[in-house]
Amino acid sequence: MYEYRSLMKDDTSETQADILIIEDEEPIARLMVLHLRAAGFTTHCCYDGDSALAALRDGQWRLIILDRMIPGTGGMQVLRWLKKSTSRMHLPVLMVTALGMASERVQGLNEGADDYLPKPFEPDELVARARALLRRTRVQETGCTAEHSLRLDPEVPVIYDGQQKIEVRPLEYKLLQVLMDKPGKTRSRDYLLDHVWGRDVFVEARTVDVTVKRLRKALGKIGRKDCVETVRSMGYRYIVPES
Numbered sequence: 001m002y003e004y005r006s007l008m009k010d011d012t013s014e015t016q017a018d019i020l021i022i023e024d025e026e027p028i029a030r031l032m033v034l035h036l037r038a039a040g041f042t043t044h045c046c047y048d049g050d051s052a053l054a055a056l057r058d059g060q061w062r063l064i065i066l067d068r069m070i071p072g073t074g075g076m077q078v079l080r081w082l083k084k085s086t087s088r089m090h091l092p093v094l095m096v097t098a099l100g101m102a103s104e105r106v107q108g109l110n111e112g113a114d115d116y117l118p119k120p121f122e123p124d125e126l127v128a129r130a131r132a133l134l135r136r137t138r139v140q141e142t143g144c145t146a147e148h149s150l151r152l153d154p155e156v157p158v159i160y161d162g163q164q165k166i167e168v169r170p171l172e173y174k175l176l177q178v179l180m181d182k183p184g185k186t187r188s189r190d191y192l193l194d195h196v197w198g199r200d201v202f203v204e205a206r207t208v209d210v211t212v213k214r215l216r217k218a219l220g221k222i223g224r225k226d227c228v229e230t231v232r233s234m235g236y237r238y239i240v241p242e243s
Contacts, residue, residue: 019130020059021045022052022078023067023096028119032065032096035123036130049073056082061091063134065126068097068108076111083112084198090154090177092133096121112195150224150241152177161241164222171196172215175208179228179238188235212236 018041023029029045036043044059046052050072056064064082068075075095082088095113097104105116115129151160157173159166168176174196179187187195189205196211197203216225229239 018062019043019065020052020055020061020063021065022047022049022070022075023065024048024070025067028067028096031123032126035127039127039131041130047071049075049078052078053081056085056088063130064091064093065130066093066095066113068095068104076108079108079111079113080198083195090152094126094129094133096126150176150180150227152180159219159222161222161224166218166221168215168218171211172218175211175215176228176238179236183238183240186231186234186237192235208236 019036021029021032021036021043023032023045024047026047029047033043033045044055046055048071052066052070053073056078066075066078070078073081075097079093079095082091082093092114093112094115094117095108096117096119097108098119105118108116114133117126117129152158152173153160157168157170159168159173159176175192178192178195189208192208193203193205197207212228212230216228219225219227224241227239227241229237231237
């Protein structure tokens with residue numbers, strides 16, 4: 001135990017690390033730290049949900065590895081908080097848990113997790129999935145998927161298009177972020193209500209239409225109004241600009 005704690009004490013501080021590991025089982029946390037550090041990442045560990053929320057509020061992270069079953073604030077609650085936070089919802093989340101049933105994996109993914117790795121896992125697979133999520137996020141943030149993609153500032157509700165930029169309201173920003181997560185995929189009003197406003201907030205479906213209208217008006221200032229397309233009787237989708 002002393003050897004393990006010494007390793008954790010020498011680990012990178014939470015304000016400098018790449019990856020936040022939220023895992024209450026110390027042997028598993030140690031395994032993650034050893035292999036992720038060997039792969040060139042810096043890490044910081046939290047062993048319960050309450051300390052994890054504090055670290056998420058204070059630190060700058062590139063990836064979250066989250067155990068579903070943790071003391072204090074539960075893993076799913078941490079995930080929901082993260083995805084409701086305008087400045088942090090872009091952070092990729094890899095859920096690692098002993099709950100390997102398909103229904104549990106589906107729930108985690110529906111709540112906003114980007115990938116799911118059941119225990120026990122191979123350390124090489126953990127590292128591979130971490131790298132894949134970081135590559136995917138880097139592409140989304142830099143707009144590298146297309147020459148003329150819009151880019152979202154990860155810290156504040158600002159949208160960039162080349163040298164142009166516009167400030168939008170937090171809900172408009174979050175709405176566009178959810179649509180841009182899967183370009184070309186139609187998202188229903190119910191889906192958008194759940195992922196933008198949250199499952200525990202009651203708002204009318206018309207609220208989505210009003211927010212889309214405001215978002216389009218803002219995008220019109222940089223000539224990108226048509227990026228948010230209406231799919232009749234189904235919902236909305238993001239279309240990558242062609243020029």
